[in-house]
């Protein structure tokens with residue numbers, strides 16, 4: 026059996042009296058893009074944070090590369106992009122990238138070419154020497170995404186990476202994600218854009234604290250007898266109410 030890169034089993038997470046995750050099962054295999062979709066507040070970010078060990082689970086298990094997170098050594102193998110940007114405002118985009126490249130242990134001789142590559146993916150190469158405090162929200166998202174891509178991590182965990190990004194660039198970013206997958210790396214991505222969910226290898230639909238459907242987009246569409254993942258989402262949501 027192929028060893029899972031991310032393996033969530035019967036995951037439970039509560040905040041006070043609110044049980045956000047009741048029983049979440051999800052696997053990300055090598056060379057897979059897995060999309061996590063669900064209504065706002067369903068707990069997508071919570072799934073990610075619990076998997077990464079940033080939140081402590083109240084039940085079940087979460088492993089990445091077969092180990093319980095957080096694990097400092099494993100962090101260098103993971104590119105994580107959070108929903109809120111953690112950037113240094115007073116530094117330029119290039120200085121931010123350089124700082125994170127050093128943190129990730131990228132060799133000094135490779136830093137400039139790495140920065141060049143990841144900034145091109147998000148079309149930020151002409152704005153790299155501006156201060157981040159002058160960036161738009163979309164530019165900050167793009168910089169955050171480029172930071173996650175630094176060092177070619179084996180696993181990318183991306184929480185809504187394309188919010189505020191225009192369609193042409195979104196397409197370019199998805200081409201890069203496809204290339205990353207084809208190289209044998211894995212991606213877990215949350216999105217509100219249903220067209221993007223169509224581009225994943227597997228879609229997990231999070232509703233009512235559980236992953237209620239998890240399969241290839243084409244299989245889910247057949248199962249729900251609809252033509253788009255958006256309709257799968259709407260139909261599943263309707264059935265649950």
Ligand SMILES: Nc1ncnc2c1ncn2[C@@H]1O[C@H](COP(=O)(O)OP(=O)(O)OP(=O)(O)O)[C@@H](O)[C@H]1O
Nearest residue numbers: 040041045063064065066067068069070071072108
């Ligand atoms: N640290 C926290 N303390 C208390 N409640 C929290 C915390 N983090 C998340 N929640 C609650 O858990 C629920 C799920 O939040 P989460 O951010 O995981 O949803 P989401 O599916 O990612 O939403 P969105 O699509 O809007 O980003 C929400 O009701 C939220 O208020």
